[in-house]
Amino acid sequence: MSTLRMNTTTRYVLLVFIVIIGLHSILSFTHEEYGRATSLKRITGQIPWSSTSSIPEQYYHPNPAVNATRRANATILMLARNSDTDNAVRSVRELEDKFNKNFQYPWVFLNEEPFSEEFKRRVSNVISGPVEFGLIPHDHWFQPDWIDEAKATAGREKMVQDRIIYGGSVSYRNMCRFNSGFFYRHSLLQKYKWYWRVEPDVHFHCDIEFDPFLYMEDNDKVYSFTITMYEYYATIPTLWDTVKKFTDMYPQFVSSDNSMGYLSDNGGETYNLCHFWSNFEIASMDFWRSEAYTKFFNFLDEAGGFYYERWGDAPVHSIGAGLFARKDQIHFWDNIGYEHNPYTHCPRGSGNWEKGKCACDPKRSFDFDGYSCMRQWERISPFQG
Numbered sequence: 001m002s003t004l005r006m007n008t009t010t011r012y013v014l015l016v017f018i019v020i021i022g023l024h025s026i027l028s029f030t031h032e033e034y035g036r037a038t039s040l041k042r043i044t045g046q047i048p049w050s051s052t053s054s055i056p057e058q059y060y061h062p063n064p065a066v067n068a069t070r071r072a073n074a075t076i077l078m079l080a081r082n083s084d085t086d087n088a089v090r091s092v093r094e095l096e097d098k099f100n101k102n103f104q105y106p107w108v109f110l111n112e113e114p115f116s117e118e119f120k121r122r123v124s125n126v127i128s129g130p131v132e133f134g135l136i137p138h139d140h141w142f143q144p145d146w147i148d149e150a151k152a153t154a155g156r157e158k159m160v161q162d163r164i165i166y167g168g169s170v171s172y173r174n175m176c177r178f179n180s181g182f183f184y185r186h187s188l189l190q191k192y193k194w195y196w197r198v199e200p201d202v203h204f205h206c207d208i209e210f211d212p213f214l215y216m217e218d219n220d221k222v223y224s225f226t227i228t229m230y231e232y233y234a235t236i237p238t239l240w241d242t243v244k245k246f247t248d249m250y251p252q253f254v255s256s257d258n259s260m261g262y263l264s265d266n267g268g269e270t271y272n273l274c275h276f277w278s279n280f281e282i283a284s285m286d287f288w289r290s291e292a293y294t295k296f297f298n299f300l301d302e303a304g305g306f307y308y309e310r311w312g313d314a315p316v317h318s319i320g321a322g323l324f325a326r327k328d329q330i331h332f333w334d335n336i337g338y339e340h341n342p343y344t345h346c347p348r349g350s351g352n353w354e355k356g357k358c359a360c361d362p363k364r365s366f367d368f369d370g371y372s373c374m375r376q377w378e379r380i381s382p383f384q385g
């Protein structure tokens with residue numbers, strides 16, 4: 001009986017094998033793309049364990065050495081409104097699943113209004129470690145009295161006419177100014193050096209089984225990003241002139257190994273609008289707390305461009321980090337697959353996509369988009385994947 005079954009099985013397996021080989025040959029000849037995707041050369045080129053990652057093994061979890069003693073002085077930070085509850089919960093849940101369940105870094109949520117019980121309950125339910133909810137002090141959020149409201153109104157009306165995104169919004173301007181110069185002064189954040197900024201409704205497409213904070217600490221980084229792009233000129237027409245006035249006054253703050261080659265195509269005369277997309281940031285708050293950045297932010301704030309124009313925290317952070325830090329202190333995370341509508345960064349470096357089990361399509365990564373500033377970044381910091 002059993003011999004007969006073996007024979008039947010063997011014959012069956014052989015038949016299936018022959019059919020597959022036949023199909024493969026036919027497809028390879030008739031479909032060029034199929035042939036390329038399955039050729040032996042290509043398959044072996046993609047074997048994940050033969051490739052390297054840009055993050056050394058020691059930062060990966062589980063690693064007894066990391067697990068036992070080392071933790072970064074870090075928090076995960078989200079600014080949100082009560083109306084963001086559903087999207088906030090989704091972002092938190094995703095980052096917990098992909099990263100924080102293995103690390104249990106504390107979360108901090110900030111809002112200029114008290115968080116609702118519903119927000120706190122829903123968010124706490126999906127968090128593995130400690131969580132705190134903070135109220136933003138009035139003066140850190142709202143438009144200061146010394147802003148000329150007539151001028152600010154005229155600026156907003158012009159931007160509405162010109163159909164600039166968020167052009168008519170005061171609350172958006174409050175948010176940009178807060179993110180530029182205030183969040184790291186909040187009392188709940190004083191006890192931390194590092195933060196990871198997360199927004200409602202973002203997506204993490206890969207497992208993040210390494211500790212990005214410790215990597216930054218050990219490698220003397222201060223700022224990091226996943227996506228870089230051009231800013232809308234109409235939101236910052238006088239920003240660069242203001243920056244130049246500041247650096248003329250305080251040349252001692254500008255790093256001799258800065259990222260001007262990323263920010264400007266003509267040695268600093270004009271801004272090329274490149275910036276790190278700040279809805280994702282892993283960075284040092286001590287860098288923002290430094291004398292250089294503090295004086296820089298105050299100088300920009302006094303110029304009033306957060307309200308007369310619509311200066312974003314992304315160009316402000318990018319210019320601050322780009323000028324006051326060394327370029328090697330700014331890190332690009334190829335291996336963090338990240339999406340904020342409408343753009344996605346998907347890992348492209350050797351083995352990063354496989355190692356992170358990424359769900360995104362690397363071909364459609366924003367890095368390759370004409371609107372990406374990756375070329376400008378790689379001009380000063382060639383890609384090492």
Ligand SMILES: Nc1nc2c(ncn2[C@@H]2O[C@H](COP(=O)(O)OP(=O)(O)O)[C@@H](O)[C@H]2O)c(=O)[nH]1
Nearest residue numbers: 079080081084110111112171172175199200279
């Ligand atoms: N508490 C609070 N958070 C805000 C407000 N406006 C925006 N945010 C938060 O600030 C971040 C950026 O806002 P978002 O609407 O996503 O701007 P976009 O990403 O530039 O389109 C998100 O984390 C929002 O939840 C606001 O008026 N109050």
Ligand SMILES: *[C@@H]1O[C@H](CO)[C@@H](O)[C@H](O)[C@H]1NC(C)=O
Nearest residue numbers: 061062063064065066067068
């Ligand atoms: C990490 O630490 C926890 C608590 O100390 C322990 O239970 C767990 O087994 C450790 N995991 C690894 C991989 O070392």
Ligand SMILES: *[C@@H]1O[C@H](CO)[C@@H](O)[C@H](O)[C@H]1NC(C)=O
Nearest residue numbers: 073074190191192193194286
């Ligand atoms: C964490 O960093 C903050 C800001 O630099 C500092 O005040 C605090 O003492 C640090 N905590 C630890 C445990 O090192």
Ligand SMILES: [Mg+2]
Nearest residue numbers: 199200279340
């Ligand atoms: Mg957003």
